[in-house]
Amino acid sequence: MKSLNDSELQIMEYLWKLKKAFLKEIVDQFPDPKPAYTTISTLVKRMCDKEYIGFKKYGRDKHYFPILEKKNYFSSKLKTMVNDFFNNSNTQFASFFTKNSNMSLNELEELQKLINQEILKKKND
Numbered sequence: 199m200k201s202l203n204d205s206e207l208q209i210m211e212y213l214w215k216l217k218k219a220f221l222k223e224i225v226d227q228f229p230d231p232k233p234a235y236t237t238i239s240t241l242v243k244r245m246c247d248k249e250y251i252g253f254k255k256y257g258r259d260k261h262y263f264p265i266l267e268k269k270n271y272f273s274s275k276l277k278t279m280v281n282d283f284f285n286n287s288n289t290q291f292a293s294f295f296t297k298n299s300n301m302s303l304n305e306l307e308e309l310q311k312l313i314n315q316e317i318l319k320k321k322n323d
Contacts, residue, residue, distance in 0.1 A: 212228075
């Protein structure tokens with residue numbers, strides 16, 4: 199899966215949040231000063247060509263929706279990061295993450311619960 203550039207990722211974040219939107223609604227999501235309508239239009243068209251975004255046409259207007267799923271995109275990005283920086287070892291990544299992210303005791307305990315739940319699932323499969 200190709201990586202989204204910063205502008206594409208910003209648009210995808212808005213579409214993931216909105217689920218469906220006309221171009222004006224996407225542009226309205228940007229903070230002031232908003233980018234030019236034509237700039238966003240060009241980016242959205244390219245993203246449609248790449249099949250990250252789809253649309254349904256209503257007369258002259260297009261109602262856009264994400265084709266690329268957020269979970270799948272970030273899962274792919276995480277796999278690439280684990281492969282590139284942690285020798286394809288999830289254990290090395292988890293160790294780095296827990297030691298270097300300044301997690302609170304409460305957050306670590308929540309993480310431990312999630313891990314224990316996943317262990318139980320794997321044992322029951």
